[in-house]
Amino acid sequence: ICFIPGGLDCSISFVSHVLGKVCVHGWQKEILGVLVPRLTDLTKSDCIWQRICWQLLECVPDRWMEAVVLGFVQRAPGADVLSRLLGNLVVKNKKAEFVVAQKMLLLQYGHTTAVLQNLLGYLALDSGRRPLLLRVLQDLLETWSSSSAVKHSPAEQQLYISKAILICLSHLKEPEIASCRQELLTSMMEGVKCHLESSLPQLRRLGMVVAESISSSINTEGPVLKFEYEEDNETRELKSLLVQTPSFCVVPSLPDDNRSENAGAALPLVPERNEKSYAAAPVKADEESDAELDSDDDLIPYDMSEDKELKLKAPMYIRDCIEVLTGSRSEDVDKWEATVKALESLVRRNPAATREVSMELAKILLHLEEKTCIEGFVELRQRAQVAVLTTDPIPVAKYLTSQFYSLNYSLRQRMDILDVLVLAAQELSCPKFHGKTKHSGVQKPCIQLLPESDSSKDWRRIVDERIKSKTRRFDMGQSRVELASCPNEFNSVAGYFFFPLIQHFDRPLTTFDLLGEDHLVLGRLVHTLAVLMYLAVNTVAVTAMGKALLEFVWALRFHTDSYVRQGLLSCISSLLLSVPMERILADMTEELLETQSWLGDVMEKDPDGDCRRLALQNLLLMENLKKKLEAVPS
Secondary structure: OOOOHHHOOOOOHHHHHHHHHHHHHHHHHHHHHHHHHHHHHHOOOOHHHHHHHHHHHHOOOHHHHHHHHHHHHHHOOOHHHHHHHHOOHHHHOHHHHHHHHHHHHHHOOOOOHHHHHHHHHHHHOOOOOHHHHHHHHHHHHHHHOOHHHHHHOOHHHHHHHHHHHHHHHHHOOHHHHHHOHHHHHHHHHHHHHHHHOOOOHHHHHHHHHHHHHHHHHHOOOOOOOOOOOOOOHHHHHHHHOOOOOOHHHOHHHOOHHHHHHHHHHHHHHOHHHHHHHHHHHHHHHHHHHHHHHOOOOOOOOOOOOOOOOOOOOOOOOHHHHHHHHHOHHHHOHHHHHHHHHHHHHHHHHOHHHHHHOHHHHHHHHHHOOOOOOOOOHHHHHHHHHHHHHHHOHHHHHHHHHHHHOOOOOOHHHHHHHHHHHHHHHHHHHOOOOOOHHHHHHHHOOOOOOOOOOOHHHHHHHHHHHHHHHHOOOOOOOOOOOOOOOOOOOOOOOHHHHHHHHHHOOOOOOOOOOOOOOOHHHHHHHHHHHHHHHHHOOOOOOHHHHHHHHHHHHHHHOOOOOHHHHHHHHHHHHHHHHHOOHHHHHHHOHHHHHHHHHHHHHHHHHOOOHHHHHHHHHHHHHHHHHHHHHHHOOO
């Protein structure tokens, strides 16, 4: 920027054109990296340079305005600096207003939180721009409370919009909140409903945090919304956006000579409060010393160090457990707790007795409710259900899969059934280990410990070591302990786990509609089918299961819920990994080609990042399997 001597008038419209053209042709970072810091220093204390900067930006043509405004917003060190540089550009120029109030907030979501704070803080710093801030908040809330936007936009954009809403709320004043209180309340109720209906935990948590913030803003004195959720770094960051950063805390906007003075002036605000508390401390200490004189410290406590808690003996038979959980003994709370804790081990130790009452026991456990605050009750019940199912797979699997589509079950019970089926299938499909083989083979497959007391086997170790020391090896792979082979128990029962679950998904019940509002359970069902398909590798029914699963995926491939679509893509992966490629090409050639085309569309157009990643993995898996098949000689 050149200085013009002599007080001559000049036009900087040519410079504005050059600036706009340079930014739009890809040199935005280079030119604004130098220009913005220089203008920041010049406009700090010179109002003439502020007017020159405003004129420079106002004369940029509309076709280049977006690149220039975006560069200034991204590189300004604070909202106050951005206000000095842009002035009321968004009020005077429609293109700048569209970029700032629409495109950067609703159509893009890649900007950092600092850029959002600069942008919305800029709108809040001038009375002429505050009406635009209110309008921006209304547009953001309209998008946040739209069920279509929640379903079809990625989670990253939902987080971006949530941050923008909270920053807007932090800048609103009480009269402005009062003028739009009803609109805020309506948007909050609609938005929290859409987010709580989502299958993704992140979106549900976002809805809770934003709803709590809106509620606390519009009800400063009355009751506010409060949800129970686990706080993480994301939620803590969101809540911190409600607290405005004081202007003197923005280091780049302060002159060097005033920075220490402002920082020093800000420090004494907290110690005054602490001095009062310290002054009141001695009085409280005197009161406590008087109270100690009347205490009972001179009494000798009773020695209870050797006392032991009386443990109630758990039932020894399966039928006794059933009697405790259902009969007249259920009023004995201690007995009931001991039964719940001992049931799993009792079932596994007595498989023959369990098979006699497996159906009754499965029904009891499915409907069992917690009567006391027993630690880990849900896990204990689930492990007992898995033990019963693995002990007597066929009848219990028939019962559980039939109850999944029955009336008068809660969504929680239906999802519990799916969890039990998956855990039992994993246990049945894995080889069994007994004694030391389990630990040496699974946890430490390359180490085999020899007992020191067994001297008769020491000679073998010594000879092996001598042979090893005198033998020259060019390549020796990692030593492994061979696992004892055993049949896959899931082979004969895979169909009982899989096919009943896939049969009635499109038949709505009075209280259960998988294709309607119960899409959370549908997502869990789809992921369960993917796991069962993966565990069915090398089983007899794997080809029939793969064909049925492919038809199931094809019927739901355009589902609006991203969690369901992720499960469908996982089903494709499981199918490709479990079903032999020869059978896929022989029995499902046409379906495979259609699936490949669909995966290409998902990879390019799906709004969810996880869905795009899974689709790409499936396409790569298809190509790898085809190459392996072509490499095998016929």
